[in-house]
Amino acid sequence: MKSPDAFGSYGRIPVLTDADPRVEGRPLPPQQIVRALRAHDEPLGIALDTSRAHLHSTADPRLPAKFTVELPAGTGDRLLAQVRLLMVRQATSPWWEGYGHAATYHDRHGHLAVPQAHRTDDGYPLGIRINGLRRAYAQGRLAQERIDALEPPRWRRPTRRWSR
Structure with a gap:
């Protein structure tokens, strides 16, 4: 993962499955990447905590604008919402x-x-x-x-x- 660009974005975090032809070996889970980035970016941590605080009022939590989640073609919105939920929950305190x-x-x-x-x-x-x-x-x-x-x-x- 590269440093944030001029817009504060880290780039894309691909969510790959074992069936994806781009996978060589075992991909890092996205929540592990988010936790690592959070450890070095206080505004990101605050944004993630805010997302966690609002989980009870939304079925599809928002990730900070620094992230773009990329799913394999044909993946539904429900799975995307679940990936976002997992990323927020795994990178924040309950x-x-x-x-x-x-x-x-x-x-x-x-x-x-x-x-x-x-x-x-x-x-x-x-x-x-x-x-x-x-x-x-x-x-x-x-x-x-x-x-x-x-x-x-x-x-x-x-x-x-x-x-x-």
Whole structure:
């Protein structure tokens, strides 16, 4: 994989199958390539985390504009969506998916006083997750990056922080 070009693109990441005549040996899985690039490109990491945070609201996650996924001719859009989903999930922390659910809950309800048993419409255990984060925060085990993500002004309450 080459360095980004003048437009910030890494070029193409071909998704090859063993049946593809261009394959010599074993191709690298695209998610492995994305993880390696992410390790050296902070804006790419932020874009991938943002995609992960929005997975609950889309069936076809967007990859950062730096990527073009190339599939063999005749491959359907459904497979392309699955490849994108795999690339985003394999290159990001599941924490960001929970963050996306929490942000959606906050936008709808104006708070994060999520009942312990609450599950989102797609079955995500948001109540358990939020309460676990509150425990980790109270015990000093929540990374500063995550505290910062959870505490912009819209998450704060007048008397107490998000860790209710």
